Amino acid sequence: MKEQQHEVPTKEAQHKAPVEGKEHGRPVMRYGMAIDLDKCTGCGACMVACMSENNVPFKEDESDKLKSITWIRVYKLTNGKPYPDTEICYLPRPCQHCEGHGGHSPCVSVCPATATDYSRETGIVSQIYTRCFGCRYCMAACPYHARYFNWYDPVWPDGMEKYLSPDVSARVRGVVEKCSFCYHRYQLAKNKAYLNGLHRVPEEDYQTACTQACPSGAIVFGDLNNPEHKVHQIVQPDPHNGNKSKNPKAFRLLERLGTNTKVYYLSDREWVRRLGDNYLAHEETGKVAKAHH
C-alpha cells in the first residue's frame, strides 16, 4: 500500500504541553507500573506476551528456573497459614527499573562495560547487548533476580525465527538480558510523535507488551510524573519521600534497600504487603526503617 507523503509539521507545532520537572528544558518522565495483586490471576499472559514481543529464547527443558529466561516472572506467594486458612497471591515481577539516588541503580553502578545505563529523561534502565561481555556482575547486584544470562545460544527450531520481531535485537550466548519496559515501543512511539508534531509520547502510544496483554487489567503502565497518566493517579508517588506511594494499598519490593523502584504493587491484603519487604516482627506494615549506608 502506498502511503501519501505526510505533512511535516513546523518547529512551533512540536512544543506542546510541558509538565512539571524539567531537565534542560525537556520534561523528565519516570515510566513505571502499578500492578494490582488483587486482580492478578496468575495466568501468565504477561510472561508470554513479553517473550513473544522481545524475541526471548526457549529451551526444551525449562524447569531449571535459575536458567529459565523470563523477563517478567510471576511468583506465587502464600500467607503461610495451614489448611484451610491458606491464601495465595500471584506477583508479576518485571525489572523494577531502580533509580536509587539520582540514577544509581544497583546493576548500573556495577557494570564494567557500560552495557546497562539509567536514563534520567525516562527513568528506564536499558541493556545494550553488544556491549555486554557476560561478567554477570549486574546479576549479582540485582536484588530482584530480574536479570538473566544466556548460557546457551538461542535455538529457533524449524522456521520459528520467522516470528522474530525486527524491533528487538536477538541475543547470542554470553550476554545478559532483562525487561526493558519495551523501550523499542518507546522508540517507535517517538517516531510517530515526531510525525504528528507532538513533543511528548501520548499515554496510549507507549504501553508495554505485558500491560497490553493482561486480560485482568491488573497492570497499568505510564509516566509516574505525569498527573494525567493513570499510573500516577493510582500510585501518587511522593517525590519528597523517595517516591514512596501515598496510596495505602501500595508497596514496592524491598523498599528498605533504597532502590527507589518504579514498579508499585497494590493489595488490600496486609499479608501480601508485608511480603514485599523483609519486615522485622515489630515493624509496622508500610513503615520500614531505612537501610544504613
Place this chain on the structure above:
Amino acid sequence: MKVDRRSFLSFVIGGAAGTTLSPLPWKLMDDSSIWSQMWPWKPVPPAGEVVYEDSTCPLCPGGCGITVRKVENRAVKIEGKAGHPINNGGICLLGLSGLQLLYGPTRIKSPMKRVGERGEGKWERISWQEAMTLLSEKLGEIRDKGEAHTVAAISGTGYGTVTELLKRFMTAYGSPNFFRSPSMQDTDEFALNAIFRSKGRLGYDLENADYILSFGSGILDGWGSPVRMFRANSLWKDNQVPVIQVEPRLSNSAGKASKWVAINPGTEADLALGIAALLISQKMANKGNISGFRAWKNELVQAYKPETVAETTGVPVETISELAQGFGTAKRPIALYGKGKGVGTGSLREIAAVTVLNALSGNLNKEGGLWAVSQPDFINWPNVNTDQIADAGLNQSRIDGAGDGPTAGIESVLTRLPQKVLEDGPYPIQALLVAGANPCHELPDTKSVKQALGKIPFIVSFSSFHDETADQADLLMPDHVYLEKFEDVTVGAGLVKEVIGLCRPVVSAQFNTKHLGETLIATANMMGDAIAGAFPWENYESCLKETLGNKWDSMIENGYWENGDVDTAAKKVRPAALDAPVVQAQGDVNSFPLLLVPYDTIRISSGYVGDTPFMVKTVSDTTIKGKDGFVEINPQTAAANGLTEGTLATLATPVGEASVRVHLFEGIKPGVIAMARGLGHTAYDGYLADKGVNVNELIGPVEDPSSGLDAAWGIRAKLDKA
C-alpha cells in the same frame, strides 16, 4: 649480500613498526569485535512495513478477537483486539503464543501415508490427490459392502461450518457415528434438555451479577470463555462483588475468590441442595420458574438439612448458612457448575442442583442471572438427499447409544466409544476420521483409548500437529493452522449474547496443508453422486460466504458478528434426578486410601492443542521438573505417608500407575491429591513431550447413569514412596 640474523631481525622490526603505523592491526581488531557481535547464526529479522490484521482465536471455546502484527507480511506478534465484545484487548497465554503453533517441528507439513508399524513414526509424503483418492477409495470400499455405519468421525468442536460439513459428509455417506470431543457444550445441551426440556445452551450474565457462587468452576482456570472470565473477575473486584469458590483445592480461582470453601470432592451437588433447602426453609426462595415446586420442596428440606449436608460435604454448618444468606439476600446472585474447564463433568444431579439453585433465586433469564438461550442456527443448508445405502446406515443405532435413554437430548458421548470398540459391540468400527481432536491424550483411560484405536483398521487424522492420535493414524491429511485460513468461530462458552468470530488468513499457508473444508468438499466430489450431490459448493470459501450471508460484511469489517438480542430457549426449570445416586470415585477405600482429583490450569492446555514452548516455560518447577510431574498433597497427608517435598513416589489407581514427585501444599484438603491435566505428552516434540504424567492414564470415565455422560471427578488412589 648475505642475509644474516640481524638483517632478518631488522626486517621484522621494520615490518612491525610499519604494521603498527598502518591501519591493519587496529582495523582488524575493531572489525573482529564487530564480527563477534554479529555471529552468522544470530537472526536479524528484516524490518519493513507494519500492518495489523484482525482475526479470531479458535484455540479454546472462548473465541477472543485477536489482531496480528505483521512486518513485511511476516506475522511477528499476536495481540488481543481492543474493542472486541468478548476480550476487549485482553488475551490469554495460549492465544499469545499462537505463532509457535504456526511454525515449528510439530507441524505436519504435507499429506502422509504410514509406512512401517503404527507408532513407529515412519511416513511417506504423498500428494493431496493421492491422499484424497486413498481416503475416498477406502471409504468407498466400506460403503459398497453396506457397512457405511462402521465409519466414525470425531470433531474437536460441535460448532461451525467445518463441523457441519463433516456431519453432512457422514450423513450423505450413511453413518450416524459423528462424535465431538467432550466440552462444556455437552453439559449445556444436556441441561437444556433434561432440566429445561428444551434445546439450546446456557449463558451466564456474570458481568451484572452481584454474588457469585461457583461449585468448582475454574473461573480463572479456563472455564467458559477464559478472558471474558478474567475481565468479569476484575469487574467483580472493582465492584466488591463477593465470589465464593467451592472446591477441594486452592486453585487460582479459589485464591482470588472472597472465600474458599474447601469441600469433599464429588459432593458439590449436596452442598447446592443444602443451600437450596435453606433458601426454601428460610423463605428466601422464589418459586416462579420451577415446575412442581410444591411437590418436592418438603422432601428437599428434609433430605438436605444443614447437619446432614455438613456431614457429607465436610463444609461446616455455619458456612452453609452463610452461603445461603449471601445467595438468598443478594439481588442478582448466580451459581456456576462444571469443575475446572467444565469438561467431563456430566453429573445430572450436580447440573440439576445448581440449576435449581439459580432458579430459586429467580434469576432465570434476567440481568445478572442464568440464561437459557437457543443455539446459533445460521447454518441453513438444504437437507441431504440420502440414497438407499446412506439410509440403511443412518438407521443403525449409534455405537455409543447417544440419543437413547438418559442421553436422549445428547448428540455424542465420546467417552463411551473406546469401550464399545473394544467390545466390538454392537458392531466393529472399521474407519475413524479425527479432526481437531486428540483422543489419545484428551480422553480418560488412555490405555483403553490406545487399545481401541489399535483395533480400528483405518485411521485418518486431519490434525495440523504430530500429536498422539496422529501418531496412531494411517493417513495424515493436515488442516491449515487457524492463522492460515478462513473459518467461522461460533462462541458459546457461557456467553449470553451470540457471537460469531471470523478467522482470517493472516499468512499464506506455510506448508502443503489443505483446509479441512476443502478436503471434505473435494473428497465428497470424488465419491459418486450420492455424496457429491450434498456438496454443491465450488470451494469452502464460497460455502462460508454463502452460509454467513448478510453477516459476512460485518464480519469482514469488524472480525465478528454479534447479536445481543437473544431469544430465550426456555423459561421454566423442571428439576430432575435430585435424588439420583452420587457419582462415586472408582476404587475401594482400603486399597486406595487417597483421592486423586485432576485440576485445570490456564497455563497448561489439555485439549487438542498442546502447550507451546512459551507456555511450558511458565509452568512452575513444582509442577514439572525435568521429566517428572508432581502431585500436590497436604503436608499432613504427606507426613502420614512418609513423603517429603520432592520425593519420588508411585501413584497407583485402579486404572493405572505412574511415577510422580510430591509437592507439599497447604491449599488442598487432607486426603486429596491433585494433578494437573494436559501433561504427559508422548508425541509432538522435545519442547512438550516427556514432561510429567498424563492424568488420563490414571482416571477412567465414570458414567453417571442418570445422564450417560462421563462424570468422573476423580479416582481413589494410593501414593507410595518409590
Place this chain on the structure above:
Amino acid sequence: MGTLDDKAKEVMDDSAERPGSGKEVGSGGLIILFFIIGFAGSMILGWVVFPKLLYSQKQQPFNFSHALHMEEVDEGCQSCHYFREDGSFNGIPKLAQCTDCHEETNGESEDEALFVEEYVWKEREVPWLSYSRQPDCVFFSHAAHVIGAEMDCSTCHGDHGETETLRPYEYNRITQYSRDIWGKNIAGIAKNTWDSMKMDDCARCHKEAGVMHTSSVQTERDACFVCHN
C-alpha cells in the same frame, strides 16, 4: 668459555684490523635496508593491500539513475522515500512504488528492460544492496532527523540523489557491513558525513549541532536506548 671468548676477541680484532672494509659498511647498511624494506613493505601492505583485500565488491542488480528519475517526479526525494503513517521510514522503495510507471518499459535502456522483465513481470522484489544500512543493534530514526531536526537528505547521503549510476556496493569481508558505515578511508578519516557512519560520527555531529543530551547516568550523554535496541 675461555676459548670462545678468545675466538670472539679474535674476530673483533680481525674486523677492527680492517677499517673501511665493505663488509662492515654493508652490515650496518643491510640492517637499515632491511628495516626500510620491512617498514615499507608492511606500510604498503597495511595501507594499500589490506583495504583491497578487506573490502569486497558487489554490483547492484541493475543500474538505477537517480538523476533521471528526479526529473520525472514532483516531490524530490520524498516521492519515493517517505514516512509511513506510524512514523517509520520506508527506506529503499518496494516494487509497488515502481510499477505505477514501469508496468511496461518506458524507454530504451537495457537496465529498465531487465527490471521490467525479471522483476515487474515476475513480481519479484529487487534485491537492492543498501549502502547505509546500520547494524542490527542500531535504531536510527529518520523522523527525528528529517522532521525533528529538519535535515536535508544530502547532509548524510551526499549527492546520491543526483547520481546517474549506482556505484558498486563495497562491503567489509569480516563484518559484512557496507563500506559507508565502517569508513571509506581505511584510516577512518572522513571528509564528508557519508564517508563514515559509525557511532563516533553520529556523536560528533550531535555535538556540533548542540543536541547532546545528558540523560545518561553512566556517560552523561544521551541514553543508550535512544539509538540502540
